[in-house]
Amino acid sequence: MSRTLYIIALVLISAFAKAQETSNPNIVYILADDMGIGDVSGLNPEAKVSTPNIDALIKNGMTFTDAHTTSSVCTPSRYSIMTGEYAWRTKLKARVLDGYSKSLIADEKDTAPELLQRNGYATAMIGKWHLGWDWQLQTEENLEMDAKNPYQYAQDISDKVDYTKPFQGGPTDHGFDYFFGINASLDFPPYVYAENDNLITEPTETMKPDGKDKDFPGGRKLDLVGGQKLKRKGDKAPDFEAEDVMLDLTNKSVKYIADYKQSKPFFLYIPLTAPHTPVYPRPEFEGTSKAGIYGDFIQELDWTVGQIMTAVKEKGIEDNTIIIFTADNGASKASFPIEFEEKYNHKPSAHLRGRKATLHQGGLTVPFIVQWKNTIKPNSTNATTISLGDLYATCADIVNTKTELNQAVDSYSILPLLQGENTYDREASVYTNFAGRFSIRKGDWKMDLNPKKGKSYLFNIKDDPSETNNLFEDSAYAKKKEELTLALNDIILSGRSTKGKALENHGTKIWKQLFWLKEKK
Structure with missing residues (x-):
């Protein structure tokens, strides 16, 4: 040069x-x-x-x-x-997509x-x-979707995809x-x-x-x-x-x-x-x-x-x-x-x-x-709990x-x-x-919810970052569990966690993983 x-x-x-x-x-x-x-x-x-x-x-x-x-x-x-x-x-309430799933x-x-x-x-x-x-298919077909995943096909569709066309x-x-x-x-x-x-x-x-x-x-x-x-x-x-x-x-x-x-x-x-x-x-x-x-x-x-x-x-x-x-x-x-x-x-x-x-x-x-x-x-x-x-x-x-x-x-x-x-x-x-399944973190406290007995957890993350001392069954923390549950319910049912008009989530209002809300119905 x-x-x-x-x-x-x-x-x-x-x-x-x-x-x-x-x-x-x-x-x-x-x-x-x-x-x-x-x-x-x-x-x-x-x-x-x-x-x-x-x-x-x-x-x-x-x-x-x-x-x-x-x-x-x-x-x-x-x-x-x-x-x-x-x-x-x-509508994706659990699991992940695969290589042929529809656009989420x-x-x-x-x-x-x-x-x-x-x-x-x-x-x-x-x-x-x-x-x-969304892959383009070789012929138009009404294919069944997976019962556990509404974005995933119930069958292998690889032989039906037209790979030459844009997705x-x-x-x-x-x-x-x-x-x-x-x-x-x-x-x-x-x-x-x-x-x-x-x-x-x-x-x-x-x-x-x-x-x-x-x-x-x-x-x-x-x-x-x-x-x-x-x-x-x-x-x-x-x-x-x-x-x-x-x-x-x-x-x-x-x-x-x-x-x-x-x-x-x-x-x-x-x-x-x-x-x-x-x-x-x-x-x-x-x-x-x-x-x-x-x-x-x-x-x-x-x-x-x-x-x-x-x-x-x-x-x-x-x-x-x-x-x-x-x-x-x-x-x-x-x-x-x-x-x-x-x-x-x-x-x-x-x-x-x-x-x-x-x-x-x-x-x-x-x-x-x-x-x-x-x-x-x-x-x-910075120790702020960010997402x-x-x-x-x-x-x-x-x-x-x-x-x-x-x-x-x-x-x-x-x-x-x-x-x-x-x-x-x-x-x-x-x-x-x-x-x-759901977990909520608010301040120093984290609560994991599971319908199986003994599988729900409550931890003070500041004092117990390694989650070794489960306080969920301790009656002394009943109010803390109630506080976290109400906060979780509000975030889920309001359709948002930011300020604004309440919105609807997609799919059913109460689904399988919200077992504690289903029990109240």
């Missing part, structure tokens, strides 16, 4: 960076898939993994020590991130990327969607200008990349199943490493390799940032596939941790975070870019079996009880780290607009907390597990 061209390039980069600094901040939202607070070395001194890049975010930003997902499983958690609404307000987000439902689009942002998503989309109800129909990624978890077919609303390559092959081996010495139950590699049999594109997905998502994310030329800010949502099953660290990461292939996969994830951070810095926009790192729920027992906690002396939930799919803290508490140079105090912490469902309201606050009427009805802005203030309006948070 000649000296003249070099100077021109520097001027253009400087002008681009200056334009970014005077606008609303870029937002890069990195979402790990099934990761506990104990999986970050900067949050867990006893971790048998090393996460220097995530640790750098901790050093440069703010760590929320009591951040929670709205559910301990993927789909409902991601629904809340996008819409600012609890997923059980839809209704057309009339606003999303955080749509709000940002309306306020001058370019929006992109690179990664795992897991909120369903509907995916990311580009819900606020993203650009999308590259996969529909559901990496252990669900079809195994194929999509770009915007089309598949890149038609799935003409069959992915061989992977997982526990029935002939394993001692039987399938003892094949713990086999379980870490779970993949279901299904349609596969010839050029799709599950082992390369993390690298592909990393390269796409870095390229998006490096190639970005618009003067307006961007929102880049990067929901990654690690460390969810199948646990497939690339060869260069195998053996780099002290926690088996799971730890190696965590370290590949950390490498990805580092590549994205470097891309932001090299673009010259670090000072005006919010980088958020978090996870959709706690660590999975399949990805890192409980038996391995003793074997490797590594605890993905750290001191917390429980894992993914449960109502315990370990299934709901996630890393939540925010870097925003010149705004957030470096190496700071991943707060993205929508926070984005509205960033662009100085009000939340749309009757949208994001469970979302509260954390912008004041990021700016060093002590203002956060949420009074209570509601959580659900895989079975759709």
